[in-house]
Amino acid sequence: MPKSTFFNLPEEKREKIMESAIDEFAQYSYQKGSINRIVERAEIAKGSFYQYFEDKKDLFKYILEKSGEEKMVYLTHIIGDLDKLDFFHTIRELYIGGIRFGQEHPKLAAIADRFMKDADQQLMEEMFGDSKGKSQMVFQGLLLKGIERGEVDPKIDVELVAMLIASMSLSISEHFLKEKNTGNLMDMMEVLDKMLYVIEHGIKVKKEGEKND
Amino acid sequence: MPKSTFFNLPEEKREKIMESAIDEFAQYSYQKGSINRIVERAEIAKGSFYQYFEDKKDLFKYILEKSGEEKMVYLTHIIGDLDKLDFFHTIRELYIGGIRFGQEHPKLAAIADRFMKDADQQLMEEMFGDSKGKSQMVFQGLLLKGIERGEVDPKIDVELVAMLIASMSLSISEHFLKEKNTGNLMDMMEVLDKMLYVIEHGIKVKKEGEKND
């Protein structure tokens, strides 16, 4: 957590610092992001930075937390309605929420994605405290519920599939972030639905007598 | 490519250098791997290193190339028999080859995997010259052939699915590398087959009248 001095700062200054930091970590990774550049861009003295934050990790953690909170805004209505939709529609809604978050906060999305991709397990644990990724845990819970309800194939290995879906999610986010020029919602939805189709049905050719939606 | 001086070196020395470098990059990433530590472990002078290699990139590229060649040894017999097996058995064989390579050359596998995961697109292109990952291209080719043969669902988006499979492959390799303590072939095969099952059939519960292998 930032020190109290940071929260005592006038809002303008505080936001300038946050913006500088977010710009920095959106451009560079956590590792390569430079405190020197951040304080330069924020026009504060190096020493001041260390009056506001414990260290680099403290700052980055705070950004991730804020980013997580912001993302939650896009997802809570889905989590609330968890029983109204089946597994596949639930994760579809979750992805759509994620895409909207990414469109409205591209830098935050880029920072979080890059961190998920780059960070080694040790760093992840230092930042979050939980060993397995949060999203993987969410998927795992949803899968179990989906199996109970008879929507998801009970033969699958829940943990493994959660991992696979989490990894696909990451690569699809990366894909979206990379092509932000053509990042219109329609195209994204199309890609999303194609991905969900694969998760639902697999890619093996369907024999006669099998149904489709 | 390393300079001619490197290849003129007595084999013993050459291998000591390669081993030091491989150890270094297996432990640290390309970015964080240190030439200083490499020359120290290899017991050569810093200046000597730069008599053998143009720079850090030159060395790393050479390791990746050698690693790629070595991995090919484990895959060529499959590429040769490409028409004997259907799509799903082909990629299964490819994965098994990959697993065996990883078991016999864990450091090389770790280096390549980490690089695939970490490297930004720019660096990838500097190293390989091709924009899309090699494995993704292989999957794409296999998918197209699989569709032609009526094994793979023609409704899928080939490029997207190739990307998804490539990303799953990476995360499964990572999974295997992480648990090298329990890394016995039997367990790995089980996980592999579970993953392939998902790719084949998806995770939606099967209605009556649908078949399974």
Added chain:
DNA sequence: AAAAAATGTGACCAGTTAGTCATATGACTC
């Protein structure tokens, strides 16, 4: 106004990095 507490500052530290270069070594040729 004086004292005290809080905040701001940037030179500085010890550490790292990739890469260079003048010089030394030693092997081979004439």
Added chain:
DNA sequence: GAGTCATATGACTAACTGGTCACATTTTTT
């Protein structure tokens, strides 16, 4: 033995890094 040439060396450079600290300034309290 002199001359030549490829190779070996490690001190050195310049550029960074995250983090510290003695001091200056401002704000608050007495």
